[in-house]
Amino acid sequence: MKRIADGAAPYLYSAPALILIVTVMLVPLVLGVSYAFRDIQLLNPFSGAYVGLDHFRALSEDQAFYRALRNTLWWTGASVLLQFVFGLILALLLDKPFYGRGLAQALVFLPWAVPSFLAGLNWAWLFNPVVGPLPHWLFGLGIMSGPSNILSDPQLAMWGPIVANVWWGIPFFAITLLAALQAIPRDLYEAASIDGAGPVQRFLSITLPFLAPTIAITILLRTVWISNFADLIIVMTNGGPADRTQIVASYIFTQAFKRLDFGYASAIALVLLALLLAYSMLIVILRQWLLSKD
Amino acid sequence: MRAKPLFLTIAHRLAILAYIAFALFPLYWLLKVAVTPNDLLYSEGIRLWPSHASLEHFDFVLRHSAFPVFFRNSLIVSGSTAVIVTILASLSGYALSRFNFRGKYWLVALMLLTQMFPLVMLVAPIFKILSPLGLTNSLTGLVIVYTAFNVPFATFLMQSFFDGIPKDLEEAAMIDGATQFVAFRQIILPLTLPGIAATLGFVFTAAWSELLFSLMLISGNDQATFPVGLLSFVSKFSVDFGQMMAAGVLALIPACLFFLLIQRYLVQGLTAGAVKG
Structure with a gap:
């Protein structure tokens, strides 16, 4: 009797969390997959019939969807790259102790705590020529021909959410990379400088190899996360002007939230899921290939 | 040197x-x-x-607008979510930290999976499930959804804190005749208080910031959380910049307080969440 109770203990501890995850996340996930093959429109009580692959056929001819795919690549690539570069520089700057480091660290990491909707609104206001300084500064520097709002310029609009995302996401990269930097044994650097290695050489042959695994994992996971991150776009541009900032995740949300077309939204979501799975598989295969090469 | x-x-x-x-x-x-x-x-x-x-904009926002209601709603939702998630995650995190059991691999795999797929996929099905239960346009519905979303990452976070406490402590208590649950509650949990505070902070911040599900699930003004209220205010009165930004400053206050609370645990929290922002 005692042994049965002991064996059940871990299940009892994890049961409440497990039940909640299954009912609120797994069941809707499966249900969502089934919606992709049904005609589900919230405002139409007669909808609900199975329509087979109709949604996917419509999707394959949906120009807005292809545009959203291209925008997702652009949005994710630019955001991840800029966040990583500026995050790495910040982590290197904060690595060595200096007077006031604790305070500096708290201040530069503060954007991470700002709620994403507020970060989006805040940057939308900064780009607004009525109350924000940015258009006037860009005009003054001669970068723009007039103090206009880049969020309403189809050519430039995507830069608005990207800048907000970089501002918001630098702390994440900096914190993770800083933790990895601090784990590098200090005597390695001393030994290298006794052997006559300069700062650039020490960076290339000690710091980078030690950081490489963290960099790889962080970038890969962050890529998936950012490609799904629609908050800033919904708040700042709502996908506009003329769908120029619509990414796949915000397109799904718009279909479900504005048009209440749950079936079509779920079909797009399924395609997105397949693409993300393919991306993850690609990484696993790449890793295997790299490991087998050594 | x-x-x-x-x-x-x-x-x-x-x-x-x-x-x-x-x-x-x-x-x-x-x-x-x-x-x-x-x-x-x-x-x-x-x-x-x-x-x-x-301070006229703050005065107006606090006295003549619905923002105090939004603020209270958000406080209720984020506070309840944080407390419930922390309780559930201490239990499941403890299971992952202290037991070796057959389902462990699957439990971890399931929790990792929930961190990988796009949550926006769930917007439509969750609405469909909650609507007949009367849980749309309700703060309770939001708490349930947010709790489920945050439990996996909080579990990993709590597990990392439990891993830092030596097993001998509860083994000694169990030799003295305490059951494992009593040992967990009276010896291990008090030692994890900093970890519990960090988990509360992380979950509160995440729930306070959530946008898409509150937009989808909440429609009325009296149940609106802060992001929903602020966005509808922005689209309705888009010229009252002073008031909008005063409201924005208000939304920032709890987030900043919790940031100060969890600052020391940022590394642990971000690596436990792995994919969480």
């Missing part, structure tokens, strides 16, 4: 200052417009500080 050249030190401090300026400038501007009286907003558009400041 060789002394570093002075110009390198100066360049380093300047770079740090540039980062601080970039990080704080948007928040500074938010505060600046919030205290600028309406008659100066347009005439002194891009001055760094208005020639005279006033």
Whole structure:
């Protein structure tokens, strides 16, 4: 009797969390997959019939969807790259102790705590020529021909959410990379400088190899996360002007939230899921290939 | 040690200052417009500080708008979510930290899976499930959804804190005749208090910031959380910049308080969440 109770203990501890995850996340996930093959429109009580692959056929001819795919690549690539570069520089700057480091660290990491909707609104206001300084500064520097709002310029609009995302996401990269930097044994650097290695050489042959695994994992996971991150776009541009900032995740949300077309939204979501799975598989295969090469 | 050249030190401090300026400038501007009286907003558009400041926008927002209600709703939702998630995650995190059991691999795999797929996929099905139960347009519905979303990451976070406490402690208590659950509650949990505080902070911040599901699930004004209220205010009264930004400053306060609370645990929290922002 005692042994049965002991064996059940871990299940009892994890049961409440497990039940909640299954009912609120797994069941809707499966249900969502089934919606992709049904005609589900919230405002139409007669909808609900199975329509087979109709949604996917419509999707394959949906120009807005292809545009959203291209925008997702652009949005994710630019955001991840800029966040990583500026995050790495910040982590290197904060690595060595200096007077006031604790305070500096708290201040530069503060954007991470700002709620994403507020970060989006805040940057939308900064780009607004009525109350924000940015258009006037860009005009003054001669970068723009007039103090206009880049969020309403189809050519430039995507830069608005990207800048907000970089501002918001630098702390994440900096914190993770800083933790990895601090784990590098200090005597390695001393030994290298006794052997006559300069700062650039020490960076290339000690710091980078030690950081490489963290960099790889962080970038890969962050890529998936950012490609799904629609908050800033919904708040700042709502996908506009003329769908120029619509990414796949915000397109799904718009279909479900504005048009209440749950079936079509779920079909797009399924395609997105397949693409993300393919991306993850690609990484696993790449890793295997790299490991087998050594 | 060789002394570093002075110009390198100066360049380093300047770079740090540039980062601080970039990080704080948007928040500074938010505060600046919030205290600028309406008659100066347009005439002194891009001055760094208005020639005279006033709290009239805060006064208006607190007394004549629905923002105190939104603030209270958000506080209820985020607070309840944080407490419930922390309780559930201490239990499941303890199971992952202390037991070896057959389902462990699957439990971890399931929790990792929930961190990988796009949550926006669930917007439509969750609405469909909650609607007949009367849980749309309800704070309870939001708490249930947010709790489920945050449990996996909080479990990993709590597990990392439990892993840092030696097993001998509860083994000694169990030799003295305590059951494992009593040992967990009376010995291990009090030792994990900093970890519990960090988990509360992380979950509160996440729930306070959530946007898409609250937009989808909440429609009425009296149940609106802060993001929903602020966004509908922005689309309705898009010229009252001072009031909008005063409301924005209010939304920032709890987030900043919790940031100070969890600052020390940022690394642990971000690596436990792995994919969480």
